[in-house]
Amino acid sequence: MSLFTLQSKKSAPERAPTMLRALCFATMLVASALWSALARADVYELRTYTAAEGKLGVLESRFRDRIMGFFEKHGMKNIAYWHPQDEPLASNTLIYLLAHKDRAAASASWAAFRSDPEWKKFAEESKQDGEVVKNVQSVFMDVLPWSPSLSDPVRTGK
Numbered sequence: 001m002s003l004f005t006l007q008s009k010k011s012a013p014e015r016a017p018t019m020l021r022a023l024c025f026a027t028m029l030v031a032s033a034l035w036s037a038l039a040r041a042d043v044y045e046l047r048t049y050t051a052a053e054g055k056l057g058v059l060e061s062r063f064r065d066r067i068m069g070f071f072e073k074h075g076m077k078n079i080a081y082w083h084p085q086d087e088p089l090a091s092n093t094l095i096y097l098l099a100h101k102d103r104a105a106a107s108a109s110w111a112a113f114r115s116d117p118e119w120k121k122f123a124e125e126s127k128q129d130g131e132v133v134k135n136v137q138s139v140f141m142d143v144l145p146w147s148p149s150l151s152d153p154v155r156t157g158k
Helices: 003-008 013-040 055-071 102-113 117-126
Strands: 043-051 077-082 094-101 133-139
Touching: 043 055, 043 102, 055 077, 055 094, 055 102, 055 117, 094 102, 102 117
Parallel strands: none
Antiparallel strands: 043 094, 043 133, 077 094
16 A cells, blocks of 8 residues: 555544645745845845826836736846835835845846836836836845844734
8 A cells, every 4th residue: 555545545634734744844945945035135126116196006006916027037036015104205105125146136137127028018008198107216235244134023023
């Protein structure tokens, strides 16, 4: 009799500990992959977008539905996206953090992103009802050796 045959004859409650161990192992693999991605990033890029009047929702949907995928396609790691809590920035500002292997990789990723035919088409289509973005600011940053982890639950509240 094979292990599969033995497992398949067990009831769901009997299989639960095995499934729980498998789920825990999978969770650890995902957490390890995320930590590895964060640890490999030598440079972070903080970007702040100011949306045109009344266009913050359009800007958010562009990022959520398409742009994040373009970033990943071209080697940029999406870390987090935020809104300011207070006005006037709350109604027109999107802030996000990307990770790059280094500045050269960031430059190459942005060049590939900007020359991507799919991106160019999407960008043109999204401007049909007027400009969506008024201003973009970008700051490249290094993590200090004594900085808490970006995945620290105390800092993220999770």
